[in-house]
Amino acid sequence: MDTIETTEAGLPIVFVHGTRVSGTMWHPVIQHIGGSHPMAAPDLPGHGARRGEPFTIPSAVDAVSEAMDTLGGRALVVGLSLGGYVAIATAARHPDRVLGLVAMGCTALPRGLFSAAYRGAGRAAAAYPEAANRLSAFAFRCTLPHPLAEAMVSGGLSSEITPSVVKAVTDMKPLASLSAYPGPVWLVNGARDRFRRDERAFLRACRAGRLSVRPGYGHVTSLSDTGAVARTVLDAAAVVTAGTDRVPTLEAGR
Structure with a gap:
C-alpha cells in the first residue's frame, strides 16, 4: 500500500482503485494534492501486490479500513468505478470512520442487459487474462495522458479477477448503503x-449528497484532468474539515 504521511494537520484521505488495476492509478492525483494531507492508496484483494487473493466486497472494505487505520482511523474516502462501490460499502459499514465520500463513476445498478454485458465482459477477461491485460494497457495508453496511463499499468494488471468483481458488485445494494450513511457524499x-x-436514484438515496457531471468525459477518462479531480477531492476535504454536516443536494457541471 502506498501511504503518504505529512506533518500537516490536513484531513486524511484514502483513495480506492478500479477493477484490474491497483492503487498506483491514483498517483497523479496524489502528487497534485501534494503534502497537505496524509493519504493512502491501498491495493484491493486480487489486485496489484495482492494479485492472486480472492476478491469480495467485505475483504475490500477491510483493505480500506486498514488503510484508514494507518492514517489515524478516520478519513475522507475517494473511489472510482469498483473503488467507488467499495467506498460506498465502507461508508455503510463504518459511518463513524468515513468522514466523507467521493464516489466517481459508480452510479449504475447492474441489471438487465447492462448486467448481462457486464458479466460477459468479465468472463471474456478471465478466459484470456494476459491478452486482456495487454489490451487494457494499450487502451489506457491510447486514451489517457501519458503519466496517468503509466500510473494505471505500473502496479500491474489482473484481468483474471474480473468475474469475481462483477459478481460482488452485482450482488451489492448500493442504494441501501448510501441511505444508511449519514455523512456528506459527492x-x-x-x-x-x-x-x-442511475445517478438520480443514487443522489436521492444520499442523506447529504451532491451530483457533479463533467462534460466531455467518460468512465476512466474522468481522471484525465488531474487538477480538476484533485480540486474536487480538496473541496470535499475542506467541507468535512469545516464541520459542515450537510452539503446542498443539487446537480452541477452540466
Missing part, C-alpha cells in the same frame, strides 16, 4: 460514462 460522473445511468 457523486462525480463523466457525461459519457455508461456507469452514470
